Amino acid sequence: MSARDLLPVLLVLVVLAALPFLGLSGSLLNFLVTTLIIALAGLGWNVLGGFGGQYSFGHAAFFGTGAYATAILQMKLGWNAWAALGAGIGLGALTGLAIGYLSFRAGLRGSYFALVTLAFAEVFRILANAADFTGGAAGLLLPLRPGLATLQFTDRRFFVLLVVAVVGLALLASRWLERSRFGAHLIAVRENEEAARALGVDALSVKLRAIALSAAITASAGGLYVQYFLYLDAGVAYGTWISVEALLAPIVGGIGTAFGPLVGALALQGLGELTKHLAGGIPGVDLVVFGACLIAVIAFAPQGLLGLRRRKRKARAVPVGA
Amino acid sequence: MYAPQILIEAALNGLMTGAVYALIALGLTLVYGVLHIINFAHGALLTVAMFAVWGAFALVHVDPYVAMIAIVPLMFGLGYGLQRFVIGPASHGNDNNVLLVTLGLSIVLENGLLALFRSDTRALDSDAALQVIEIGPLLLSTPRVIGLAASLAVTGLLWLLLNRTDTGRAIRAVAREKLGARLVGIEVDHVYAVTFGLGCACLAVAACLLMPTYYVNPRSGAAFVLVAFTIVVLGGMGSIAGALVGGLIIGVVESFSGLLLGDSLGQIGIFLIFILVLLVRPTGLFGARA
Numbered sequence: 001m002s003a004r005d006l007l008p009v010l011l012v013l014v015v016l017a018a019l020p021f022l023g024l025s026g027s028l029l030n031f032l033v034t035t036l037i038i039a040l041a042g043l044g045w046n047v048l049g050g051f052g053g054q055y056s057f058g059h060a061a062f063f064g065t066g067a068y069a070t071a072i073l074q075m076k077l078g079w080n081a082w083a084a085l086g087a088g089i090g091l092g093a094l095t096g097l098a099i100g101y102l103s104f105r106a107g108l109r110g111s112y113f114a115l116v117t118l119a120f121a122e123v124f125r126i127l128a129n130a131a132d133f134t135g136g137a138a139g140l141l142l143p144l145r146p147g148l149a150t151l152q153f154t155d156r157r158f159f160v161l162l163v164v165a166v167v168g169l170a171l172l173a174s175r176w177l178e179r180s181r182f183g184a185h186l187i188a189v190r191e192n193e194e195a196a197r198a199l200g201v202d203a204l205s206v207k208l209r210a211i212a213l214s215a216a217i218t219a220s221a222g223g224l225y226v227q228y229f230l231y232l233d234a235g236v237a238y239g240t241w242i243s244v245e246a247l248l249a250p251i252v253g254g255i256g257t258a259f260g261p262l263v264g265a266l267a268l269q270g271l272g273e274l275t276k277h278l279a280g281g282i283p284g285v286d287l288v289v290f291g292a293c294l295i296a297v298i299a300f301a302p303q304g305l306l307g308l309r310r311r312k313r314k315a316r317a318v319p320v321g322a
Numbered sequence: 323m324y325a326p327q328i329l330i331e332a333a334l335n336g337l338m339t340g341a342v343y344a345l346i347a348l349g350l351t352l353v354y355g356v357l358h359i360i361n362f363a364h365g366a367l368l369t370v371a372m373f374a375v376w377g378a379f380a381l382v383h384v385d386p387y388v389a390m391i392a393i394v395p396l397m398f399g400l401g402y403g404l405q406r407f408v409i410g411p412a413s414h415g416n417d418n419n420v421l422l423v424t425l426g427l428s429i430v431l432e433n434g435l436l437a438l439f440r441s442d443t444r445a446l447d448s449d450a451a452l453q454v455i456e457i458g459p460l461l462l463s464t465p466r467v468i469g470l471a472a473s474l475a476v477t478g479l480l481w482l483l484l485n486r487t488d489t490g491r492a493i494r495a496v497a498r499e500k501l502g503a504r505l506v507g508i509e510v511d512h513v514y515a516v517t518f519g520l521g522c523a524c525l526a527v528a529a530c531l532l533m534p535t536y537y538v539n540p541r542s543g544a545a546f547v548l549v550a551f552t553i554v555v556l557g558g559m560g561s562i563a564g565a566l567v568g569g570l571i572i573g574v575v576e577s578f579s580g581l582l583l584g585d586s587l588g589q590i591g592i593f594l595i596f597i598l599v600l601l602v603r604p605t606g607l608f609g610a611r612a
Contacts, residue, residue: 055418057425106601111360111421115551116600122548123593130587240544244429251422284436284540291429298419298426299412 005175012259013168020157029156033228035269036163037221041242042249042261043170044218049247050256051177052210053190054109058117059218059246061099061124064237066092066219067226071140072133074150081151085223092219093212100211104204109193118243125238139233142226151227163224167262170217174258186210187256218246248290252297254306263305268293324581327459332577338466340573341473345528346546347553347565348477349521355560356497356517359417362424363404365547366431367522371397371529372538373435379446379533386446387468390530394523401522406515435540445537465534476527477566480520484562493517497560549576552596558605 016036020029041063049055069088073079079087103116128134135141146152153159177183185206188196197203222242226232236242245265250256253264271293272286279285301308346368353361371393378389408427413419453464484490495503496513504510536542553572557564572592579591 053418055421102597102601108600110417112600114421115360115555116597119548119551119593119596119600123590123597126587126590126593244425247422279437282437283440284433287433288430288437291426291431291433294426294429295408295412295423298422299414302414302419 001172001175001179005179006172008259009168009171009175012171012262013164016164016167017161020160026156029160031269031273032160033156033163035265036160036167037225037228038242038245038249038269039262039265040163040167040170040221040224041218041246042253042265043167043174044214044216044221045246046174046214046250046256046261047177047217048207048210048214050250050260051174051183051186051190052207052214054207054211055114055247056117056214056243057114057247058099058119058121058243059214060121060238060240060243061117062092062096062215062218063222063225063242063246064121064124064128064234065095066222067232067237068128068134068140068222069219070223071142071226071232075140075142076133080149081227082149085151085220085227088223089216089219092222093216095219096211096213096215097208099215100208104207104211118240121238121240121243125234128238129234134234135232137233139231139236140226142230142232144230152230159228163228166220166224170220171258171262173213173217178258182206182209190256221246244290248294250304252293252304254304257304257306260304260306267305328581331460332581333574334460334462335466336574336577337570338462338470338573339577340570341470342528342531342569343546343549343553343573344566344569345473345476345524345531347550347557347569348480348562349524350550351554351557351560351562351565352480352524353518353521354554356493357405357420357514359420359424360551361518361521362421362547363427363431364424364521364525364550365543365545366428366435367397367401367543368525368529368546369435369538369540369543370400370431371522371526372533372536372542373439374526375529375533376444376446376538379448380444385448385450386530386533390527393530394526397526398519398523400519402515402519404522405518406511409518410511410514432540432544439540441539441541443537443539446533448534451534463535465531469531469535472527472531473569474566476524477562480524481562483520489516548596549592552592552599555596555599 019032024032041059044062045056045059066088069091070081070084073084073087074081099117099120103113108116129137144152146154151159151162177186185196185201188199188201189203189206193203222237226237248268249264250261251264252268253262254260268290271289275286275289297304346364350361350364353359353364374393374396375386375389378384378393379386404427409420409423412423451463451465454461455464455467456462484493492503492508492513493516495506495508496510496517500510503513549572553565553568556571557566557568572595575591575595576589579587579589583590
């Protein structure tokens with residue numbers, strides 16, 4: 001990666017890191033953390049769905065695993081929060097590998113892959129809701145113990161910085177995918193798996209590495225989520241809401257691009273907040289808007305919001321070149 | 323161990339639930355067979371139909387079985403319109419897009435209902451739900467026996483429609499060979515929409531059969547949707563007979579796993595079957611080669 005690739009990432013990170021120090025209110029800070037965590041989950045989805053063309057409807061399986069592992073290791077085994085978060089990410093990647101191995105080995109793609117991932121997430125949700133070590137239906141409440149070792153801060157702005165840093169790593173990974181040989185293989189598999197294979201690309205191994213990376217990033221979102229909100233139950237961890245949010249962000253922002261998930265998450269969460277505010281607390285209206293956005297984007301802007309800008313630029317360029 | 327009577331009752335209950343499941347899966351498998359896509363909005367559309375049944379009863383006191391006369395054509399129209407004017411044009415003929423558009427549609431419908439009706443659970447306040455039929459030592463709930471009979475009848479009707487009418491021939495032609503069908507003068511977009519409408523009509527019948535003994539809230543359909551997917555996959559995508567048999571099997575499996583594992587874990591049996599079938603035999607029990 002060259003300096004030209006890194007510069008935009010750096011710029012975005014500086015802006016995001018500066019935001020909490022502009023005197024945001026508590027609820028705006030919460031909004032920022034939630035949005036960034038969803039962007040992170042979306043960045044994870046985008047690795048597999050955007051670059052790899054494998055649409056998962058069950059990224060909750062990874063989000064939830066990251067979240068539960070982070071919480072349980074701290075509560076039951078007394079782990080340091082950093083180690084627990086790291087283990088959560090690792091377990092998320094392993095879950096991704098396992099689900100990917102089973103599904104890709106069976107040759108599942110398209111709707112079948114979407115369905116099987118959804119089913120895995122549901123199995124996890126039911127199990128987490130029934131098991132003892134996950135707190136069952138009552139859920140888990142992480143004790144409040146501010147400190148660097150517990151990743152809990154009396155000043156919430158520091159947590160925003162932590163999330164921004166992790167988002168930065170995920171952005172770098174996406175940038176790397178855009179430039180690296182592995183990314184090129186992944187895109188080749190997305191565009192035409194048979195052709196890629198004929199050219200000597202090991203499609204199964206490429207897809208497995210992609211799902212592991214994708215799952216790891218989404219698991220980090222889960223780990224950060226529980227560390228910030230300090231509460232978790234099966235519906236939050238493994239619910240369909242996060243699977244949907246994780247795919248909405250990149251698709252609305254710009255699928256298969258490094259910044260798409262971030263742009264999409266900011267646009268959607270902002271629009272959602274605005275709708276909730278205008279509708280005066282009627283439940284579900286923000287999600288109605290999300291669903292309508294999804295349909296509208298696919299109908300009118302298949303490349304997402306970032307694609308609009310690109311198309312406009314291209315449209316401007318055409319008369320000059322013609 | 324369980325007494326034989328409990329086991330027989332569980333099996334019969336499973337069959338009766340399974341018959342309605344089959345009806346829900348029928349619409350899904352029909353749409354899959356023709357459009358080659360998974361309709362993710364299927365569950366949400368079922369919820370819409372269930373609210374329609376509830377509304378007809380709560381507002382104008384129409385019996386669910388009578389309301390069927392109006393709700394079935396209405397749902398057909400809704401499905402026709404959605405495919406013709408939303409799903410078809412928005413997806414630009416790309417399968418992944420159809421998947422996402424129907425997902426978007428389900429989010430809109432589900433949360434639209436949530437905004438309108440809140441998350442309260444509603445049931446029909448009618449005595450019909452409590453009626454039972456006695457067969458020897460067994461007590462069977464009348465609405466569920468009606469559900470079983472009606473599901474079998476609708477499956478038969480649909481089979482006749484597909485195999486004995488011009489519309490059915492057109493649907494099968496489009497399912498087999500889209501381009502060829504267009505060349506012989508079949509309006510493919512119209513056939514797509516009719517198929518989607520038929521799928522929704524099946525949901526309407528299922529809703530009318532479910533409501534006397536069931537309840538509805540904005541998330542009700544979601545509970546059925548993975549069950550319906552499982553049945554469709556188990557029975558072989560696009561197979562009508564497969565949907566019926568798959569539905570009955572799943573109904574019985576659910577009934578027994580509920581008996582053995584309790585309510586909260588009972589549903590897991592269905593998902594495990596689903597994953598297993600997808601991984602081991604994605605063409606299903608009745609499917610030909612993929």
